[in-house]
Amino acid sequence: MVMLVKIVTQVKLVPEADQAAALSVTLRTVNDLACWVSEVAFVNDVPREYELRKHTYAHLKASGLGAQAAQHVIKKVRDAYTTLHANLKAGNYGKPGSRRRRKSESKPIMFRPDAAQPYDDRCLSWQYDQQTVSIWTTAGRIKGVRFACSQDGLKTLQHYRKGESDLIERDGSFYLMATCDVPEGAEYEPDSFVGVDLGIVNIATTSTGYQAAGRGLNRYRKRQLALRAKLQKKRTKSAKRRLKERSRREQRHVKNTNHIIAKTIVTEAERTSAGLSLEELKGIRQRVRLRKPQRVAFHSWAFAQLADFIVYKAKRAGVPVVFVDPAYTSQTCAECGHVDKRNRVDQALFICRGCGVVAHADRNASHNISTRGKSVWNAGRESRVPATP
The missing domain is CATH 3.30.420 (Nucleotidyltransferase; domain 5)
Incomplete structure (x- = not known):
């Protein structure tokens, strides 16, 4: 069986002005809704993703999100709480009763307006020859969004990209963080x-x-x-x-x-x-x-x-x-x-x-x-x- 190494290839998007505006609005919308989902999860103490979906999916759809985008928002919130509970269990926020631990347990998780939003292949498609992507936004699907990366990065994307990619905004620029499964090299018997x-x-x-x-x-x-x-x-x-x-x-x-x-x-x-x-x-x-x-x-x-x-x-x-x-x-x-x-x-x-x-x-x-x-x-x-x- 071939073992794989997961690496992340960063791609910078080069959108037109109207495309950039749509991407910015999309990120702010999904993260505002993620904050709302987080409050629902916190108040109702919803431990599982399926139960959280029953409480929030209809509202997310009514707010203008597509089916896949709504699922990703719910999963993002659930994953954030899973990480929080793991950190609490490991003692990374201090001992029970400490000020930092009480602070982290006493309020719902909030998401920054430009926090990452995951996209799968239903919401995002790649055209490697043209170096463009087609991406879902709250304003509809945008085609022909140009991206820039190194030649090595492009080859890695073409051959090994698999799974989700995260859209983030950093200092006014947009990036896609693409997950790539690269095969491990054949391990040899070391001389020393x-x-x-x-x-x-x-x-x-x-x-x-x-x-x-x-x-x-x-x-x-x-x-x-x-x-x-x-x-x-x-x-x-x-x-x-x-x-x-x-x-x-x-x-x-x-x-x-x-x-x-x-x-x-x-x-x-x-x-x-x-x-x-x-x-x-x-x-x-x-x-x-x-x-x-x-x-x-x-x-x-x-x-x-x-x-x-x-x-x-x-x-x-x-x-x-x-x-x-x-x-x-x-x-x-x-x-x-x-x-x-x-x-x-x-x-x-x-x-x-x-x-x-x-x-x-x-x-x-x-x-x-x-x-x-x-x-x-x-x-x-x-x-x-x-x-x-």
């Missing part, structure tokens, strides 16, 4: 494992010698933080306009940096027929204790995003990936295995108290992660011992 140690001073350090220094990115983020504080203090219209313009710039910069780092790591592993050994990051923000000046950098860094990028790029290339427990990898000597808190002299220097080896601390940790990756991979193999007769 590349350990990847993630951090803040050095974003990623591998056991093969690659090091992505975080100095430039951390300096950029500190500059952006100071600029935001300066603009927020002014409280003028022009300052607020500048803040809005810059709102997602840092996110895009960090995302692009993570993409570059992940591609470099996966390409190196594929070239040497090696697997990748990554740290298990679940609960990292709760486990790690830092001094106050370090907390902003730590809690704003997208560790999970970088790991996700590495994993999906590795799957597309057929590179094996394993996750290991990162406990004590920074205190363990990769040469002799001696564990001592004092081995880690400072952020960059590692000196083993057992054998005296001197190494870069992150490089030493990456070698430990590599070793653990081999153990995890071998433990997960099928036994080749002949069956007992």
Whole structure:
């Protein structure tokens, strides 16, 4: 069976003035109605999508929505409550009785006027040769809406697009987020494992010698933080306009940096027929204790995003990936295995108290992660011992 990797291809719509107006009205209409459906679900405590449909479907149809659009609005609301309940159960909104938890439980979920609206193939069709789409709106179906994307993105859409696409409005521009099911590459038997140690001073350090220094990115983020504080203090219209313009710039910069780092790591592993050994990051923000000046950098860094990028790029290339427990990898000597808190002299220097080896601390940790990756991979193999007769 062919395994698939789900990726999202972003397509920018280039509508005419009347088409843009129709799309804008459509988004605001469906999200206003989604807020109404959310209130109905909250007041009546409707737990299932089918029951919610019985309470709201007729009103949505009478409000001008098509059958599929009405179904998508109901499902969007139900999915939002499912996510909320999952977060509450996981404790992501604090302990029972906490202020943040009470706030999230005491009112219905509301949707922004420009929040995403899902479209399926009945509401949206693609003409790849002409690079246009035909899309449903509250003003009727609009044909010939042009879109722009890269050549690689267009090929991905043509061959692998499947399922729903989300229409969003961002800073006056419209985008379609198309879901694509891309086949995974054929996984090979690795000759070795590349350990990847993630951090803040050095974003990623591998056991093969690659090091992505975080100095430039951390300096950029500190500059952006100071600029935001300066603009927020002014409280003028022009300052607020500048803040809005810059709102997602840092996110895009960090995302692009993570993409570059992940591609470099996966390409190196594929070239040497090696697997990748990554740290298990679940609960990292709760486990790690830092001094106050370090907390902003730590809690704003997208560790999970970088790991996700590495994993999906590795799957597309057929590179094996394993996750290991990162406990004590920074205190363990990769040469002799001696564990001592004092081995880690400072952020960059590692000196083993057992054998005296001197190494870069992150490089030493990456070698430990590599070793653990081999153990995890071998433990997960099928036994080749002949069956007992």
